[in-house]
Amino acid sequence: MDMDLQAFEARIARGELIEADDFMPDAYRRQCLRLIVTHANSELMGALPEREWIPRAPGLGRKLAVLSKVQDEIGHAQMIYRVAEDLAAPYGISRQDMLDDLIEGRAKFHNVFSYPAPTWADVGIIAWLVDGAALETQGALLKTSYAPYARILRRICAEEAVHLKHGEDIVLTLAAGTPGQRAMLQDALTRWWRPLLHFFGPPGESTNSDAFRWRVRIASNEELRQGFLRKYVPKIRRLGLAVPDAELRFDEATGKWLYGDPDWDEFWRVVKGGGLQTNERLSLRRLSREEHGWVVAAMRPETAA
Amino acid sequence: MADLEVFEVFGLEKPGAVVSHAGSLQAAGPDLAVVLAKELFCRRSEYVELWVVPRPCVHVAQRAKDALGPAEPRSYRLGSGYRDTVEKWKRFGGEQGGDR
Numbered sequence A: 001m002d003m004d005l006q007a008f009e010a011r012i013a014r015g016e017l018i019e020a021d022d023f024m025p026d027a028y029r030r031q032c033l034r035l036i037v038t039h040a041n042s043e044l045m046g047a048l049p050e051r052e053w054i055p056r057a058p059g060l061g062r063k064l065a066v067l068s069k070v071q072d073e074i075g076h077a078q079m080i081y082r083v084a085e086d087l088a089a090p091y092g093i094s095r096q097d098m099l100d101d102l103i104e105g106r107a108k109f110h111n112v113f114s115y116p117a118p119t120w121a122d123v124g125i126i127a128w129l130v131d132g133a134a135l136e137t138q139g140a141l142l143k144t145s146y147a148p149y150a151r152i153l154r155r156i157c158a159e160e161a162v163h164l165k166h167g168e169d170i171v172l173t174l175a176a177g178t179p180g181q182r183a184m185l186q187d188a189l190t191r192w193w194r195p196l197l198h199f200f201g202p203p204g205e206s207t208n209s210d211a212f213r214w215r216v217r218i219a220s221n222e223e224l225r226q227g228f229l230r231k232y233v234p235k236i237r238r239l240g241l242a243v244p245d246a247e248l249r250f251d252e253a254t255g256k257w258l259y260g261d262p263d264w265d266e267f268w269r270v271v272k273g274g275g276l277q278t279n280e281r282l283s284l285r286r287l288s289r290e291e292h293g294w295v296v297a298a299m300r301p302e303t304a305a
Numbered sequence B: 001m002a003d004l005e006v007f008e009v010f011g012l013e014k015p016g017a018v019v020s021h022a023g024s025l026q027a028a029g030p031d032l033a034v035v036l037a038k039e040l041f042c043r044r045s046e047y048v049e050l051w052v053v054p055r056p057c058v059h060v061a062q063r064a065k066d067a068l069g070p071a072e073p074r075s076y077r078l079g080s081g082y083r084d085t086v087e088k089w090k091r092f093g094g095e096q097g098g099d100r
C-alpha cells in the first residue's frame, strides 16, 4: 500500500473529513462522484413531476408553496452539481457533460421520478413520502466523509424538512376532506407505495466494502427502508389509509417491518430507463434546456461582460 | 467559449455575526455571482450580508499541512493555563476563590 493511501486510510479511521483538495484514492473519488451526480440528477428530475402542478395547484397559497419547492429542488441540484464539478475536475468532466449524460439517458436518477403525478393528492404524497424517503437517505449521508458534500447536505436537509411539512399539510387536508378527496388520497398512496419501497434500492448489498469503510455510504438500503417504514407506516394508518401490501406487518422478534415482494424486476426496469415516464420526463428536461438556452447564453462571460 | 469562474460564497447570518462559508457557485463575474448567491443561499433570508470571492483569491493554510499553531501545547497562551489562580485566591480569604 503506498504512503498516500495509507495516510488516507488512517484519516478515515480517525473519523476525519476529506476536503476537495486533499489526497484521495481514485476509487474514493469515483464512488463519491457517482453518488453525488446521481443525487444532483435526482434533484433536477425530481422538480419535474411537481412543476407540472404549479399551474394547477388549488389556490394561491398552495401554488406559491409548490413553486418554492420546485425552486428549492433546482437550487439543490445547482449546489450538488457544484460539489460534483470539483470532484470531476481531474477527469476533465464539466457540469455540461453531466447534464448531457442525463438528457441522453446515460446517467441514473431516482426511480421515483419516472412515475406520473396525475392528481393533486400525488403532489401531497410526493412531498410527504418521497421527500420523507429522501430525508432518510440524505440524513444518513450527513455523516459522509466527503466534507463539501456534508456541508451542502446540512442546508439541503433543512429544506427537505420544510418540503415534508408542506406535503404533510396537503395530505392532512385531503384526509380530513370529502369522501372523494380521501379516495383520491388513497389512490395516490396506492400508486406510490411500490416506488417508495424501491426508492432505497434492493436489500442484501454487502456493507463490507470500501464504500462503507470510507464512509461514502453510511447506511444499507434495508436500514434506510426500515427507518422509513418505522416513521411513516404508523402515520399512514393513523390517517385511516390502507397500505397496499397484505403482507406488511411489524415483526416483534426482529424489530423489523416485513413487507411483500415489491417486484424488484420493475425496479431494475425503471433504473435502466424503462420507467413509465422516463422518456417523457427526459424530453421535458431537453425542452427546458432548449427553451431556456437563451438565459444560459445571456449569463455566459462573453455576453455578460 | 470562455469559462465561468468559481466563486466561494460567505455570509453573515445576522448583523455583527462571524462570517461563515455558505458554498460555492459558478458565474461570469462578481455581479452575476451575487445574483446567483442570493438565489441559491438566501431564499429564506438566511443571511443579512453575502460575500462572493473568486476562488483563486482564497489562500488556505491547514493545521495538518502547514503547521497552524505551535507544535507543542502552550498553555500560557490560554486562559485555561491559569486555572490555579482559583486556589491561589483562597489564601486571601473567602471560600469561592477568584472573582467569580
Ligand SMILES: [Fe+2]
Residues within 6 Å of the ligand: A043, A072, A073, A076, A156, A160
Ligand atoms: Fe431536494
Ligand SMILES: [Fe+2]
Residues within 6 Å of the ligand: A073, A131, A159, A160, A163
Ligand atoms: Fe425536496
